Amino acid sequence: MTLPVPAVLRIVSRSSPMALAQVARVQAELAALHQGIHTEVVPVTTSGDRWTGALSALGGKGAFTKEVDAALLAGEADLAVHCVKDVPADRPLPAGTVFAAFLRRDDVRDALVHPAGLTLDQLPPGSRIGTSSVRRIAQLAVTHPQLVCVPMRGNANRRLEKLAAGEADALLLAASGLARIGAEHRISEILPVELMCPPIGAGVLAIQCREDDAATIAAVSGLGDEDAWRETTAERMFLHVLQGHCNSPIAGFARAERDGRLSLRGRVFSPDGKTVLDAHEWAGPLDPATLGTSVAVALLRQGAREVIDAIPH
Template sequence: MSVKVRIGTRSSPMALAQADRVSAALTALDPDVAVEIVPFTTSGDKWMGPLSQLGGKGAFTKEVDAALVEGTCDLCVHCVKDIPGDRDLPEGTVIAAHLERDDVRDALVHPGGLSLSDLPDGSRIGTSSPRRAAQLALHWPRLSPLPIRGNANTRLAKLDAGDFDALLLAVSGLERLALTDRITEILDVDTMVPAIGSGTLALQCRTDDTPVRDLVARLDDPMTSWRTEAERSMLRALNGHCHSPIAGYAIQESEGVLSLHGRVMSLDGSTVLEARESGADATALGTSVAEALLRQGARELIDSLAE
C-alpha cells in the first residue's frame, strides 16, 4: 500500500531545496510514495528584529511543529542548528532520522575575494549568529560584526547593495543553494568551531504515525545521528538559548569512539571556555563535556547573556 507524506517546511529557497532533497530520497526508497511539500512562513522568517524577542530559534520551527502535531503535515524538515536546545520537542513527535551530514564549516563571502585576515580594519561583517560574532571577536578583533537577518539570498543581496563589507554564512547552506561560487574563504573547525548540529537535517514525525516513521527511519545516517546526539546532549546539559555563543563539534576519533570539542564564549570574545573529551556513549560524552564547561563557569556566562 502506498504512503502519502506531506512534508512541512519553511518557505525560504534553502528550506524548499532541503525539502526537495528529502522528497527525492523518499521516492528513491519507494516509487509508490506520494510526496507533497507544504511550505510555511514562520514568525522567524517574517521578523527582522532580534530573535530573542520571538523566543529565540524556536521562531523558525514552532509553526511547522504545530502543523505536524495538528496533522496538517506528516513530516518536518529542520536544520538541527535551528532546533532549540533549551526545550523538548513537541509532545507526540520524534526525530525519526538524520540525513548524512553536509559540510559543517563556516564561509566568508567577500565581493573582492579577500580573506578575513586581509580585510581592512573596521570591515562590517554581517552575521546573525552570536557564535560567529564571538569567535570573530576572538580571532579578528579589528573587524566589526553587525547583525543581519533574512535568508541567505536576502543577505547576499544586502552585501551586493553595499550594506555590509562581507558575510559569514554556512558552507552547507551555500551548497544547497548552488552558490558556492560566492565563497572566498572556508574557516577551519578549530578556529571557528561549528554550531551544534551544523550541516545536519533532522526529519521529525508524529510518534504514532508508524507508516511514515518507519519509512523515514530508512533515511537515517547512523554516524550523523551518533555525532548529533553528542553535540545536542552537550547543548541540553548547558541549557543554552538562542543568544548563547555555544559551539560544539563531534567527530569519530576511532572505531566506536567519538571526540567532542565544546566551546562557550562571551559575546566580545574576551572569555573563552573550552573542553574536549572522547567516549563511546554519545549522550554521556555530551553531558561530560558540558559538565567540564560548567565547572569553568559556563552557567554564569550563559546566564549573563540571557535577556
C-alpha cells in the first residue's frame, strides 16, 4: 500500500545561515521528488548556538540537537535536518525518532581560509588558527606544531566575521559547509584526508522523523543515498564502540567504491598529537556496522580506551 504524500511538511532546523541552507537543499530535493509538495521551516535556536564556551560544559554535540529533537517529538514539526557530524553517536537517537534518509554525501575534507590565500605550509610560525575542534587541534599538532590554535566557535559566517576582525590569522572549516553558504571563494587550501582526517559523518545531511510517522518517512525516504547510508552506518558504529566524548580527538571516514566494497579508516589522537592510533580496513563481506565495530576494536587493541579515558571531560 502506497501512503499518500503529506500536503505540507514542517521542517525543524537550527536558525543559522548554514542550517537554513541545508534545509533549502532538502526542500529542493523534496520538490523534485514530489510535485506540488509544500514545506515550511520551523527555526529553533539551540543551546549550542547560544553558548560561546567549550561544548563539553553543555554535554557535547548534543547541545546542537536537543531543542530540535524536542520540537520533533512534540509534534511541532514533521522532520529535522541535521549534519550527521553534529549528532552524537555514543548514544542512540532519542526514543521515538529514526533517521529516514541520508542524502548524497558532500565533500568530507577540511578547508583553510586565509585572507591572502596562503596554504598551511606557507603560514609563518606562530600564525593563529581559529578552531575549537579537538580533532583539528590534535592533527595540527602532529603536522604543523609551529602554528597556534586559538579557540573560535560560532557558525561559519560568524567565524568568517571574527577572521575579518583579526581574531585569528586563518580558519579551518568544513569545505562542504563553506560551499553550502556560497563561500567557496574564501578557501585558500583544501586539506587532503591524509593530512586532516575528517570527523565522523562529515558532509552528510540526515533527515530525522518520528518513527510512528509512516507517511513522512515514506515521503522523504526517496531522498536517501545508498552509499551515504553505508558509509555513515560504518562511521557511527565505529564512534559508538569507541565511546568517545566531546573532548576526544577521534576522526574517521568510510568510502564506498563503485564495485560495492566499503573501507573505513579510523584514527584516535591524544589532544597534544603525541599519540596517534590508526586503523584501516576493508569490509569485504562485512556489513557496514560490523566494519565500524572491527575498526574500533583494532584501535582499542592499540590502546584507544586508555587514550580516550585519560582526556578530561
